[in-house]
Amino acid sequence: MKNCDYQQIEPQALPTPTPIPPPHHGDSSDKRDEPRRPRRKWEVFPGKNRFYCDGRIMMARQSGVLPLTLALILVTTGLFFIFDCPFLVKHLTSCIPVIGGVLFGFVIITLLQTSFTDPGILPRATPDEAADIEKQIDNTGNACYRPPPRTKEVVINQQVVKLKYCFTCKMFRPPRTSHCSLCDNCVERFDHHCPWVGNCVGKRNYRFFYTFIVSLSFLTAFIFGCVTTHLALRAQDGKGLVFALQESPGSAVELVICFFSVWSILGLSGFHTYLVSSNRTTNEDIKGSWSGKTGDVTNPYSHGNILINCCSVLCGPMPPSLINRRGFLPADESAQTAGMDIELQTLATKSEINVCTQGTKDLLESATLSLLLSTSCPQGKPQTAQTCLDNSSTVNSDPSPELSTSCGARHTTNSTGDTSSPHHTKTRSKKSKQATVHIHNPAFDVHASPTSSDTGPSSKARDHKGARFTTLH
Amino acid sequence: MRQQTAIAAKVFIQRDYTNGTVCQFQTKFPSELETRIEKQQFEETVRTLNNLYAEAEKLGSQSYIEGCLACLTAYTIFLCMETHYEKVLKKIAKYIQEQNDKIYAPRGLLLTDPIERGLRVIEVTIFEDRSLTR
Numbered sequence: 191m192k193n194c195d196y197q198q199i200e201p202q203a204l205p206t207p208t209p210i211p212p213p214h215h216g217d218s219s220d221k222r223d224e225p226r227r228p229r230r231k232w233e234v235f236p237g238k239n240r241f242y243c244d245g246r247i248m249m250a251r252q253s254g255v256l257p258l259t260l261a262l263i264l265v266t267t268g269l270f271f272i273f274d275c276p277f278l279v280k281h282l283t284s285c286i287p288v289i290g291g292v293l294f295g296f297v298i299i300t301l302l303q304t305s306f307t308d309p310g311i312l313p314r315a316t317p318d319e320a321a322d323i324e325k326q327i328d329n330t331g332n333a334c335y336r337p338p339p340r341t342k343e344v345v346i347n348q349q350v351v352k353l354k355y356c357f358t359c360k361m362f363r364p365p366r367t368s369h370c371s372l373c374d375n376c377v378e379r380f381d382h383h384c385p386w387v388g389n390c391v392g393k394r395n396y397r398f399f400y401t402f403i404v405s406l407s408f409l410t411a412f413i414f415g416c417v418t419t420h421l422a423l424r425a426q427d428g429k430g431l432v433f434a435l436q437e438s439p440g441s442a443v444e445l446v447i448c449f450f451s452v453w454s455i456l457g458l459s460g461f462h463t464y465l466v467s468s469n470r471t472t473n474e475d476i477k478g479s480w481s482g483k484t485g486d487v488t489n490p491y492s493h494g495n496i497l498i499n500c501c502s503v504l505c506g507p508m509p510p511s512l513i514n515r516r517g518f519l520p521a522d523e524s525a526q527t528a529g530m531d532i533e534l535q536t537l538a539t540k541s542e543i544n545v546c547t548q549g550t551k552d553l554l555e556s557a558t559l560s561l562l563l564s565t566s567c568p569q570g571k572p573q574t575a576q577t578c579l580d581n582s583s584t585v586n587s588d589p590s591p592e593l594s595t596s597c598g599a600r601h602t603t604n605s606t607g608d609t610s611s612p613h614h615t616k617t618r619s620k621k622s623k624q625a626t627v628h629i630h631n632p633a634f635d636v637h638a639s640p641t642s643s644d645t646g647p648s649s650k651a652r653d654h655k656g657a658r659f660t661t662l663h
Numbered sequence: 664m665r666q667q668t669a670i671a672a673k674v675f676i677q678r679d680y681t682n683g684t685v686c687q688f689q690t691k692f693p694s695e696l697e698t699r700i701e702k703q704q705f706e707e708t709v710r711t712l713n714n715l716y717a718e719a720e721k722l723g724s725q726s727y728i729e730g731c732l733a734c735l736t737a738y739t740i741f742l743c744m745e746t747h748y749e750k751v752l753k754k755i756a757k758y759i760q761e762q763n764d765k766i767y768a769p770r771g772l773l774l775t776d777p778i779e780r781g782l783r784v785i786e787v788t789i790f791e792d793r794s795l796t797r
Contacts (some may be wrong), residue, residue: 299737315780344680350682361783365684397730398738414717491683502722505730506740507748510719512781535717 206292232515236314237375244514248307250373254385256305263301263406266447267294270413273440274420281423286416300402301387306342308390308511311380312359312367327355349490363613366491367474378509381465382472391472394511400462407455414448461481468492469499669791675786676709686716687765695789699770708762708774709785712755719751752778 232245240249267290275287315323327340340355342362353362356369359376360642363369368380370390391399421441424434435442465475469492476481480489491498560651672695679689684709690709692702733740759776767774767787775786 296737299739303738312783315783316780316786318786319675319780319784320672322675346680346683353680364678364783365680397734401737402732496723501727501730504734505727506722507720507726507729508733508746510746510749510752510778512778514779 194296204514228229228518230515231513231517231519234519235513237311237563239375240371241515248308248515249305250383250389252372252385253388256386256388259301259386262447262451263294263297266413266444267409269440269444270416273438274416274444277424277438278416278418281418290409290412290416293405296405296438297345297402297409300398300405301396304384304387304391304395304402305389307395307514309390310375310394311392311511311513312358312361312364312376312378312508313513315361323361347490348487351490366471366474379471379472394509400466400504403455403459403462407452407459410448410452410455412446414452417448422500466500466503467496469503670788671791672789674787674789676787679785685720687713688777688785693787696772696787699772699789700767704766708766712777712785713757715751715755715758719748
């Protein structure tokens with residue numbers, strides 16, 4: 191029998207988390223005794239997400255710079271309508287505010303959809319499933335305290351693809367699925383975690399994201415063009431640019447914002463258009479999974495035809511949300527809900543996260559400095575055991591200012607390259623400061639002992655971000 | 664885990680990724696079910712489910728039209744319209760219910776709709792023989 195580290199959880203202890211010392215055997219019948227009203231599943235969702243409107247709206251727990259994104263768009267467009275439109279309607283055509291309005295509508299709607307939609311989160315394995323998989327893995331050898339690296343190979347369209355075992359979600363990840371450390375969820379067809387929209391971009395919301403950046407690039411280019419025209423018209427007759435700017439100060443602000451953003455957003459749109467046409471994700475592109483560097487590899491998911499690739503990514507059937515946020519919990523459901531996990535200080539282990547993210551602070555800095563997209567997605571491929579604290583992790587991570595924004599545009603994979611880089615995740619101060627202690631859901635805890643000199647996953651197990659309650663914000 | 668009727672075991676039919684990320688389940692007959700149900704019957708059920716999921720995810724003219732229309736309306740129609748996928752999921756739920764009632768329950772088995780397991784597995788619950796009237 192495996193040595194599973196179960197912990198007995200006292201319901202009274204739940205509100206005041208204290209670090210629990212060595213785990214001991216217990217049974218998994220830690221029910222929460224709150225039979226008052228039937229609870230919905232989102233209330234006990236183990237990932238780091240926030241839910242609003244009784245589970246209808248969900249976002250990542252860290253909203254990143256979504257407010258900044260919204261503010262920039264609203265301010266710029268507002269100034270456009272106030273300062274430029276009247277002049278241009280008078281001197282050119284009244285279509286201009288109409289076009290601007292339509293583009294603005296598209297941008298805001300798709301932005302909100304990207305932010306609030308479930309990106310394709312895979313629910314965690316039930317205890318029975320997890321046990322079944324463990325049994326299958328164990329059949330191949332004796333796993334005592336040090337589980338062997340858990341990968342499974344499948345052949346997809348004559349291409350060998352490795353499926354990794356996710357220690358948090360207790361399952362083998364389907365192809366193209368990756369675990370986002372910021373959201374603490376496995377996301378299908380994981381593209382990247384975008385701080386600008388405050389959510390992961392995955393299978394379900396990639397089309398929203400793509401429409402957002404394309405319409406935003408049109409909007410930015412449109413406003414830039416209109417402002418330039420406006421100022422040019424005002425500066426005619428020898429009046430000069432300064433005069434024009436004095437008459438329409440808002441235009442100056444717009445000009446600056448648009449000038450700096452149009453290049454990055456256009457670049458990002460171009461990059462994602464390339465990804466869509468070749469049916470790749472940012473994650474795969476950055477890792478170089480199908481680039482043929484390591485031999486004769488082709489993308490097994492591509493349909494071979496640009497048009498079909500585009501159609502399948504953007505116009506394919508809309509998959510349903512798998513997490514059933516608004517479903518009710520069965521009354522006797524204990525194992526999956528009654529836990530909090532002990533969040534060790536070693537939050538730094540974001541192994542296997544292919545996340546392009548950065549903290550709010552850095553983003554704001556980089557946003558003010560330059561909105562140019564540099565890299566992205568530092569690859570979290572920690573062969574090195576990551577026990578370092580988050581602070582040190584940020585030290586470890588590439589200090590160059592390039593590694594800032596996300597929504598990965600270029601792939602200047604940072605110096606660490608994409609193979610076994612000493613980690614990365616520039617996960618943030620916010621996380622490191624959390625000294626929250628959550629008692630891990632015993633049923634989920636196939637605890638890897640701290641000895642993990644193997645690949646990331648085991649170090650991740652140390653972290654345990656298992657069942658964790660996100661309180662309603 | 665111990666509920667009203669005694670559960671002897673649970674078998675999980677995993678996903679089959681040989682065709683990519685489309686939702687397909689392995690048709691391999693698990694050994695634990697050998698004494699309970701005929702191999703052919705079971706494989707037939709799984710194959711039908713696979714076909715239904717393939718229909719849901721099919722890239723055809725209907726899905727393209729739906730997708731393009733959605734794009735033109737900034738995807739707001741998803742708020743009011745039921746997607747093709749959701750319609751097929753309902754069909755699948757009905758099929759599983761029907762299979763359970765007709766075939767699996769009399770044999771002391773229960774199929775769980777994969778959507779309740781995140782489309783990862785088909786969970787087959789095997790109940791103890793004692794609880795059945797044979």
